[in-house]
Amino acid sequence: METSAIPRKKLETFAADSYKVPLLNVEHYPVTSNYFIIQNRETYPVKDYISPHRRQFYKVFHMTGGTGVLTIGLHRYEMVPNEIAFLHPDEIMSWQTTSEETRGHFCLIHPDYFGYDAEHVLHLLRQFPNFATNAAVVQLTEGQSATINGYFEAMYREDRGDNDDKKQAILLQLQLLLLESRRAGKNRVQTTVTEGYGYIYRFLSLLESAFRVQERDTYTRLKTATEFADELHVHPNYLNTLVKNQTGKTLREHIQDRLLHEAKTLLVQTDWGINEISYGLGFSGQAAFTSFFRKKTTVSPSAFRKTTLSPAHI
Numbered sequence: 001m002e003t004s005a006i007p008r009k010k011l012e013t014f015a016a017d018s019y020k021v022p023l024l025n026v027e028h029y030p031v032t033s034n035y036f037i038i039q040n041r042e043t044y045p046v047k048d049y050i051s052p053h054r055r056q057f058y059k060v061f062h063m064t065g066g067t068g069v070l071t072i073g074l075h076r077y078e079m080v081p082n083e084i085a086f087l088h089p090d091e092i093m094s095w096q097t098t099s100e101e102t103r104g105h106f107c108l109i110h111p112d113y114f115g116y117d118a119e120h121v122l123h124l125l126r127q128f129p130n131f132a133t134n135a136a137v138v139q140l141t142e143g144q145s146a147t148i149n150g151y152f153e154a155m156y157r158e159d160r161g162d163n164d165d166k167k168q169a170i171l172l173q174l175q176l177l178l179l180e181s182r183r184a185g186k187n188r189v190q191t192t193v194t195e196g197y198g199y200i201y202r203f204l205s206l207l208e209s210a211f212r213v214q215e216r217d218t219y220t221r222l223k224t225a226t227e228f229a230d231e232l233h234v235h236p237n238y239l240n241t242l243v244k245n246q247t248g249k250t251l252r253e254h255i256q257d258r259l260l261h262e263a264k265t266l267l268v269q270t271d272w273g274i275n276e277i278s279y280g281l282g283f284s285g286q287a288a289f290t291s292f293f294r295k296k297t298t299v300s301p302s303a304f305r306k307t308t309l310s311p312a313h314i
Contacts, residue, residue, distance in 0.1 A: 035113035050094040057108040059087035065103030069096040073133040075190040082145035088131040105152035137188035151177040225251035
């Protein structure tokens with residue numbers, strides 16, 4: 001398709017899209033995250049953010065108080081107390097708080113947490129119907145919500161305890177949680193996202209898909225901001241304005257942040273040499289990669305790898 005044939009949205013149409021503050025920061029999970037994380041919202045307040053896919057973690061979020069807007073893919077849910085949400089690792093999601101406080105729990109579960117002895121539970125999670133974006137939020141009665149809250153509290157206590165069989169106890173509570181949610185069976189009605197959010201979603205999706213550095217000798221050619229805009233059939237200035245107003249960062253900043261996150265991931269989770277990582281990420285050589293990494297983190301790639309993999313960080 002010729003560039004001249006691409007319909008470009010005028011910058012002035014941005015005024016037609018309304019956004020709320022504060023900004024939705026784009027967040028990536030730390031490259032050294034535990035395989036199972038559970039938090040209580042009273043001690044771990046929810047933040048407004050957008051999380052791209054390839055998080056690797058399944059996420060379950062139960063609300064007992066407060067309100068907020070959860071967007072999964074292009075499905076938007078206005079959540080209220082006594083609701084539970086299921087987020088698949090491959091979906092872009094965002095959260096926007098609309099109340100003074102939000103109470104409840106959330107847990108993050110990496111597939112590797114289950115191991116060989118609990119593959120049946122992982123299969124149950126993967127087949128659970130509410131990880132579909134159009135059925136991700138389930139309405140609960142007060143009684144069902146109280147029961148599920150009890151399962152979360154039990155997992156929370158076990159996770160912070162020192163019982164030898166705490167993993168088995170956590171997985172048992174998780175299975176009961178899924179069973180109770182499935183029995184509730186009432187999906188929350190979703191609404192469509194704004195056109196502006198749709199562009200932001202598609203940009204982040206394209207940005208994530210650009211990183212497929214999974215094997216040695218795999219080469220990534222990162223697109224420019226203009227190339228991303230062309231793929232979305234929108235003017236670069238319009239897309240940049242949408243993204244900057246919603247996330248606080250420009251297209252170029254998001255591209256560089258994602259490049260840095262991939263570099264950190266490869267440094268920590270592979271044994272590849274610095275030169276191999278440099279090539280895989282599309283740099284002209286190791287010197288260019290080291291210069292980029294040092295500018296963003298103040299340390300060299302090798303120093304970051306050594307520090308992150310030290311006993312104090314494992």
